[in-house]
Amino acid sequence: MPPHRNPRHFVRFITSDQTSLKIPKQFIKDNRNQILLNPVLLIVSDDKVWPVGWTVTGDGKVWLQKGWLEFSEYYYLKFGHMLRFKHLGKSISHVKIFNPRYEEVCKFRPDIPESSKQIVEYQPDSRCFSVTVRDSYLQSSWLYVPVKFCRRYLTGYNKRAKCVLETSHGGRWGEVDCMVFESFGKLCGQNWKKFSDENRLGVGDVCECELISAVEKVMKVTISKA
Structure with a gap:
């Protein structure tokens, strides 16, 4: 046969x-x-x-x-x-x-939900990252954050921390929750939902996040509309 x-x-x-x-x-x-x-x-x-x-x-x-x-x-x-x-x-x-040893070079961790796959740009040791907004973020009111960025600048060894978001127009949203898991982090909570709603985030928008104060954990978010 x-x-x-x-x-x-x-x-x-x-x-x-x-x-x-x-x-x-x-x-x-x-x-x-x-x-x-x-x-x-x-x-x-x-x-x-x-x-x-x-x-x-x-x-x-x-x-x-x-x-x-x-x-x-x-x-x-x-x-x-x-x-x-x-x-x-x-x-x-x-x-x-x-790669030549047959380990996959480009993939997402299996413990990240399929609906949460993202387009993310982040370089190690950088204080900046950018992420494209997906429908799943809007439905569940959260935003993906690279886990290395979370642990280095926001949560440290903890699983949860608070941060402050600032837009390029000067508005501030404080006490935004940042949670970190094994392979990804996220911004969430009521203030994140308020930030998302008031800035009218939509699918395909790009959020460029830059840490401007490591002490106060302030991130400036520049939003590029789809």
């Missing part, structure tokens, strides 16, 4: 600094109409969505080309990295990236 083949998955290894990536012939054969009639979208485990253009060479091979170099550089793809593609329909695929 021939081995079971899943037409919705394929794996590719990075063998050099590639400006394009060949899609397996069998995968194209199984999904040709869906792949070639629609724009390619790659959804990575960090929840970012990448549009990538495909091209067909004279011998009939299909390659991901336009935008692939930017994708590769963003995730620092090097020799030995493995990419696992899961076809989600049309030309949309979910991509998991693994």
Whole structure:
């Protein structure tokens, strides 16, 4: 009996600094109409969505080309990295990236709820981070905060602390709760809800948070509307 083949998955290894990536012939054969009639979208485990253009060479091979170099550089793809593609329909695929020892490079911790995946920018030792507001935040009245930022500047070894939020327009909201868990932190409580409501936070808005006083735990929040 021939081995079971899943037409919705394929794996590719990075063998050099590639400006394009060949899609397996069998995968194209199984999904040709869906792949070639629609724009390619790659959804990575960090929840970012990448549009990538495909091209067909004279011998009939299909390659991901336009935008692939930017994708590769963003995730620092090097020799030995493995990419696992899961076809989600049309030309949309979910991509998991693994290092040469097959540990996933780009993913979220399993103890963070699926609905809480975020687009977060934060560099270690930085007093700033930015986070994109999701619907789940608005429904439950909280905002994701990187756990390292929480422990370093807000809660220390405690699980809960108070902080003060200040907008770029000078308004202040005090006694905002900050709670830290094993792998993420959050701003919450009545004053956070008040901050969210009065600043009319909506899905897709970006909150850029900067610690301006470590003693008083004051953070300036600059809101960029979607």
